[in-house]
Amino acid sequence: MKSHPYVILGGGIAGLTTAIALKQIGIEAVVIEAAAEIKPVGAGLALAANAMMALLQIGIADQVIPEGRELKAFSIYDQKGQIITRTDTDPAHSRFGISNFTIHRADLHRVLLAQLEPKNVITGMRSVDFSEDSEGYLVRIENGEQIRAKYLIVAEGIHSSIGKQLLPDAKIRFSGYTCWRGVMDNSGLNIAETSETWGKNGRFGVTPLSKKQVYWYACINAPTPNSSLKSYTKADLEANFKDFHFPIPEVLAGTKPDQIIWNDILDLEPLSQFAFGNAVLIGDAAHATTPNMGQGACMAIEDAAVLACCLKRNSDPALAFLEFEKRRLPRTQKIVKDSWRLGKIAQLENPLLMGLRNSFFRMIPKKVTEKQLEALYQVDLS
Numbered sequence: 001m002k003s004h005p006y007v008i009l010g011g012g013i014a015g016l017t018t019a020i021a022l023k024q025i026g027i028e029a030v031v032i033e034a035a036a037e038i039k040p041v042g043a044g045l046a047l048a049a050n051a052m053m054a055l056l057q058i059g060i061a062d063q064v065i066p067e068g069r070e071l072k073a074f075s076i077y078d079q080k081g082q083i084i085t086r087t088d089t090d091p092a093h094s095r096f097g098i099s100n101f102t103i104h105r106a107d108l109h110r111v112l113l114a115q116l117e118p119k120n121v122i123t124g125m126r127s128v129d130f131s132e133d134s135e136g137y138l139v140r141i142e143n144g145e146q147i148r149a150k151y152l153i154v155a156e157g158i159h160s161s162i163g164k165q166l167l168p169d170a171k172i173r174f175s176g177y178t179c180w181r182g183v184m185d186n187s188g189l190n191i192a193e194t195s196e197t198w199g200k201n202g203r204f205g206v207t208p209l210s211k212k213q214v215y216w217y218a219c220i221n222a223p224t225p226n227s228s229l230k231s232y233t234k235a236d237l238e239a240n241f242k243d244f245h246f247p248i249p250e251v252l253a254g255t256k257p258d259q260i261i262w263n264d265i266l267d268l269e270p271l272s273q274f275a276f277g278n279a280v281l282i283g284d285a286a287h288a289t290t291p292n293m294g295q296g297a298c299m300a301i302e303d304a305a306v307l308a309c310c311l312k313r314n315s316d317p318a319l320a321f322l323e324f325e326k327r328r329l330p331r332t333q334k335i336v337k338d339s340w341r342l343g344k345i346a347q348l349e350n351p352l353l354m355g356l357r358n359s360f361f362r363m364i365p366k367k368v369t370e371k372q373l374e375a376l377y378q379v380d381l382s
């Protein structure tokens with residue numbers, strides 16, 4: 001049986017970033033990952049200034065930045081291409097000294113993995129459950145192995161098995177919409193702007209990445225999770241979005257069908273506990289959110305920075321985990337709730353309500369939106 005003082009369950013963005021942050025403060029943690037190989041699931045990602053500040057604190061912003069593309073503004077359009085809002089991120093940049101970036105998930109994972117020793121990332125090990133005794137935790141692995149840990153950091157994402165054992169009543173919610181994502185070559189279209197379009201039969205987002213790539217996502221309302229929409233082909237998506245403005249039909253047309261990923265949009269109803277003695281939940285296992293504010297991975301990265309600070313300050317890790325919980329609960333709960341509400345607004349289908357929504361958003365002064373963004377990026381990482 002293998003025994004480690006610190007075990008991080010899950011080698012996604014939360015688990016890997018936390019292992020790096022702990023390494024910086026002299027704590028060697030071992031990451032236990034279910035997948036046979038660490039392969040990013042997904043396409044593109046926005047890393048907002050709050051995540052970039054956390055990466056700076058952890059000491060890896062310089063490695064991430066060259067892989068990303070600066071995101072200077074974000075526009076929302078209606079289906080015909082009329083502007084609804086445009087938000088410049090420059091004021092936030094001046095305030096926090098760092099920009100927003102977009103990045104391909106594969107590039108981010110590669111950078112994160114490169115910071116860790118191969119011996120500290122063990123793949124092909126899916127946790128099943130755990131028990132506790134006087135020596136700490138005993139984690140049972142699907143392949144029959146067992147792992148001993150004194151301290152457990154649970155970063156297994158929204159469907160975490162250990163998370164379910166710690167909080168059996170935690171509720172995964174279906175947002176009411178389902179989502180496709182893809183990445184395509186941007187050399188022909190040269191899309192320079194990050195935008196989202198709110199139409200009558202769905203929402204479509206387009207984000208240029210570095211390396212002449214563009215990332216897109218499409219959200220369509222669905223009656224139930226795992227609905228028949230799941231079997232939508234590229235042709236179905238093209239038909240659904242054919243009346244949307246440039247470059248949406250072109251982006252879909254240029255995407256290879258095998259580069260399209262589908263998943264329902266889910267979140268975790270805000271939890272009221274992250275710390276459980278010598279175990280702690282982080283990342284999506286603690287606060288999975290709908291992607292409407294682009295903050296899920298950003299919060300996971302913040303978690304890594306804050307957890308390292310708490311562990312540095314407290315000689316007793318259980319106290320560090322409690323401090324982490326106290327600091328992270330309010331912010332993450334608020335983002336999960338705000339994102340849920342924003343998704344409902346963005347996915348409206350009733351033409352009257354859509355018209356009212358668009359007029360309302362058009363009236364919001366630029367300064368107000370910029371202030372909201374500044375408040376979102378304002379995070380205590382100490």
Ligand SMILES: Cc1cc2nc3c(=O)[nH]c(=O)nc-3n(C[C@H](O)[C@H](O)[C@H](O)COP(=O)(O)OP(=O)(O)OC[C@H]3O[C@@H](n4cnc5c(N)ncnc54)[C@H](O)[C@@H]3O)c2cc1C
Pocket residue numbers: 009010011012013014015032033034035042044045046047125126127128155156157158159160161162179181217263265282283284285288289291294295296297298299300
């Ligand atoms: C459509 C969409 C768009 C998004 N866009 C953005 C964005 O622009 N910006 C942003 O900040 N966030 C975004 N997010 C959210 C972001 O993807 C997640 O918040 C982030 O990936 C969470 O990271 P994590 O490491 O906590 O969890 P995960 O990425 O789910 O990683 C969990 C890891 O744990 C492993 N694991 C699971 N179970 C076990 C087990 N039993 N034993 C061992 N290992 C296990 C998994 O294999 C996985 O590697 C988006 C999400 C979606 C769905």
